[in-house]
Amino acid sequence: MQPLIELRNVTKTYGTGDSAVHALRATDLTVRAGEILLMCGPSGSGKTTLLSIMGAILSATSGSVKLLGQEIVGIKESRLPDIRLSNIGFIFQGFNLFPALTALENVEVALTLKGLSKSAARKRAQELLEQVGLADRMKHHPADLSGGQKQRVAIARALAGDPKIILADEPTAALDSQSGQLVMETLSTLARDRGRAVVIVTHDSRVLHYGTRMVHIADGRLEEQAHGVQQSNQIEHEGVTA
Amino acid sequence: MTTLAWKNLFYDKVRLAVTLTGIVFALILIIVQFGLFLGFLDTTANVVVRSGVDLWLTAPGVPHVNGAAAFPEKRRYKALAVEGVDRVERFALQFAQWKLPTGSQESVQVTGFDLDGGMGGPWNIIAGSVEALRGDDTIIVDQLYLEKLGVKGLGDSIEINQRRARIVGLTQGIRSFTTSPYVYTSFKNSQNYTLLKEDETYFLLVKARPGVDLQKLKADLKAAIPDVDVFTNDEMRSLTQSYWLFTTGAGVTTLMGAVLGLLVGIVVVAQTIYSATVDHIREFGTLKAMGARNSYIYRIIIEQALISATMGYSLALVAGWFVAKSSETGNAAILLPPEMAVGLFFLALAMCIMASVISIRKATSIDPAMVFKS
Numbered sequence: 333m334q335p336l337i338e339l340r341n342v343t344k345t346y347g348t349g350d351s352a353v354h355a356l357r358a359t360d361l362t363v364r365a366g367e368i369l370l371m372c373g374p375s376g377s378g379k380t381t382l383l384s385i386m387g388a389i390l391s392a393t394s395g396s397v398k399l400l401g402q403e404i405v406g407i408k409e410s411r412l413p414d415i416r417l418s419n420i421g422f423i424f425q426g427f428n429l430f431p432a433l434t435a436l437e438n439v440e441v442a443l444t445l446k447g448l449s450k451s452a453a454r455k456r457a458q459e460l461l462e463q464v465g466l467a468d469r470m471k472h473h474p475a476d477l478s479g480g481q482k483q484r485v486a487i488a489r490a491l492a493g494d495p496k497i498i499l500a501d502e503p504t505a506a507l508d509s510q511s512g513q514l515v516m517e518t519l520s521t522l523a524r525d526r527g528r529a530v531v532i533v534t535h536d537s538r539v540l541h542y543g544t545r546m547v548h549i550a551d552g553r554l555e556e557q558a559h560g561v562q563q564s565n566q567i568e569h570e571g572v573t574a
Numbered sequence: 575m576t577t578l579a580w581k582n583l584f585y586d587k588v589r590l591a592v593t594l595t596g597i598v599f600a601l602i603l604i605i606v607q608f609g610l611f612l613g614f615l616d617t618t619a620n621v622v623v624r625s626g627v628d629l630w631l632t633a634p635g636v637p638h639v640n641g642a643a644a645f646p647e648k649r650r651y652k653a654l655a656v657e658g659v660d661r662v663e664r665f666a667l668q669f670a671q672w673k674l675p676t677g678s679q680e681s682v683q684v685t686g687f688d689l690d691g692g693m694g695g696p697w698n699i700i701a702g703s704v705e706a707l708r709g710d711d712t713i714i715v716d717q718l719y720l721e722k723l724g725v726k727g728l729g730d731s732i733e734i735n736q737r738r739a740r741i742v743g744l745t746q747g748i749r750s751f752t753t754s755p756y757v758y759t760s761f762k763n764s765q766n767y768t769l770l771k772e773d774e775t776y777f778l779l780v781k782a783r784p785g786v787d788l789q790k791l792k793a794d795l796k797a798a799i800p801d802v803d804v805f806t807n808d809e810m811r812s813l814t815q816s817y818w819l820f821t822t823g824a825g826v827t828t829l830m831g832a833v834l835g836l837l838v839g840i841v842v843v844a845q846t847i848y849s850a851t852v853d854h855i856r857e858f859g860t861l862k863a864m865g866a867r868n869s870y871i872y873r874i875i876i877e878q879a880l881i882s883a884t885m886g887y888s889l890a891l892v893a894g895w896f897v898a899k900s901s902e903t904g905n906a907a908i909l910l911p912p913e914m915a916v917g918l919f920f921l922a923l924a925m926c927i928m929a930s931v932i933s934i935r936k937a938t939s940i941d942p943a944m945v946f947k948s
């Protein structure tokens with residue numbers, strides 16, 4: 333099966349000359365459908381940089397980045413929004429919800445970006461929020477939701493475009509243990525049942541067992557971790573299903 | 575309109591109030607400063623603008639309407655002989671001393687016009703009538719200056735250059751830019767008040783036949799009567815306005831005030847809109863990450879600017895209208911003509927859109943570090 337994400341020899345250098353920061357050095361990485369890839373590493377090691385390159389919001393300095401087989405290094409910048417729109421769902425540590433919009437409207441924004449009509453967007457947004465267990469919170473603004481609920485709204489929003497790739501940067505860092513578990517449940521179900529690739533940057537040792545694979549980054553270099561990660565299909569979880 | 579633009583604006587009421595306050599005050603500043611400037615221009619040349627004159631004949635070298643010199647009135651017959659001339663009327667505008675009942679003096683500008691033709695006569699009569707000026711020693715003054723002139727109203731008598739004058743009419747809003755109010759009277763009376771010789775006049779006012787080319791008529795008059803200057807009404811207006819504008823401190827100050835008001839207004843609006851946009855920068859970054867195109871983000875930002883501009887403008891216009899209204903009875907005229915109101919709307923739109931375009935660059939170059947920051 334074709335990999336969803338394929339990085340070959342990717343480097344990223346911020347700035348030039350004396351102030352140049354080599355955030356990524358010669359990175360190879362392949363992520364397939366159904367995988368939950370965890371990325372760990374110390375602060376400043378290049379995790380967010382790598383995730384941004386995979387998500388087509390940051391361009392690599394050199395190397396090849398393929399999303400669903402399509403090379404994105406060197407293509408016109410104006411084509412990137414559409415690639416993100418149809419392939420990528422982002423989840424952020426700080427949720428990044430639109431505070432002025434209700435949970436429902438937050439998800440609708442993503443759907444209207446996809447070109448859905450207002451009524452179709454509303455219907456689909458309701459379904460997505462039901463899937464993440466927020467049927468009774470649709471009319472709430474982000475300020476009136478708990479951290480875990482906000483992150484589930486963000487997940488529903490990330491899923492709006494039905495992307496094959498979900499990229500999450502520290503999705504549970506701002507959550508208590510129980511909310512974190514629920515969010516990870518939701519994400520792992522997406523990979524397991526829907527054949528998506530989920531890449532999660534995390535420091536959170538409580539969620540490590542959700543991964544199917546784990547890589548470690550230090551100083552811009554990637555290292556595959558052979559151990560410490562259980563196969564997700566070995567554990568049975570209660571929780572929401574997508 | 576996108577939902578996001580509206581909701582972003584109205585969600586944070588305090589933020590909205592701050593934005594609108596900035597825009598409203600900037601626009602009121604512009605209204606007041608420009609209104610003063612327009613009021614200045616109007617006041618300096620109102621007697622010219624409202625005169626109904628086609629061409630002004632003056633003694634050679636007269637710089638503006640308030641600086642007339644006497645010349646023989648018989649030139650009138652030469653003017654009447656020029657093809658295209660319909661009427662020629664005598665007109666006086668000259669400073670004179672007004673003696674208050676208390677004995678002190680005020681300077682006034684005696685305005686003597688032809689009662690039959692009416693060019694250069696008063697407007698906005700609120701009491702008495704122009705016809706009453708047919709009586710000897712009769713005058714019309716503006717009610718704005720009653721107190722300054724030490725009189726109560728109709729029927730009061732005083733002296734102008736030692737000659738009796740009785741008030742038989744009142745006007746409203748005929749301001750004088752100088753400290754000397756206009757006093758209307760018949761040309762015949764004005765000869766007495768201004769000590770003009772029987773066979774002299776300060777101006778000859780020409781009314782052209784309908785459809786006559788005024789530039790050609792001006793040249794013809796100049797050729798027929800070499801020892802007068804000929805001005806169109808527009809030329810006389812702009813000569814008078816520039817004279818008062820540029821040779822008096824007050825004029826330059828008003829002009830500077832208008833220019834500064836405009837600059838400060840633009841800066842305040844730009845700053846207000848810019849900070850309102852930058853406040854939402856993280857949301858725009860998120861939208862970009864979600865796959866929104868730049869055009870979508872431009873649209874939201876510009877819509878927010880348009881909504882703010884329209885609301886700010888509406889509030890400022892109401893306030894400006896009250897300011898202009900209350901200036902009608904005050905010392906300085908603040909004018910808010912419809913053209914200015916319309917112009918101001920487009921100015922507000924342009925300012926808001928420009929300010930948001932400046933902030934757009936910031937919003938559309940997403941920094942991944944920014945969207946991923948907790």
Ligand SMILES: Nc1ncnc2c1ncn2[C@@H]1O[C@H](COP(=O)(O)OP(=O)(O)OP(=O)(O)O)[C@@H](O)[C@H]1O
Nearest residue numbers: 346347353355374375376377378379380381382943
């Ligand atoms: N826009 C930028 N300009 C210059 N240097 C940058 C920029 N963004 C990141 N860096 C540098 O690149 C390196 C990798 O940064 P990155 O944000 O990817 O680290 P990270 O692993 O996500 O760290 P953290 O765990 O703290 O989020 C760091 O040294 C950082 O200072």
Ligand SMILES: [Mg+2]
Nearest residue numbers: 379380381946
């Ligand atoms: Mg990071």
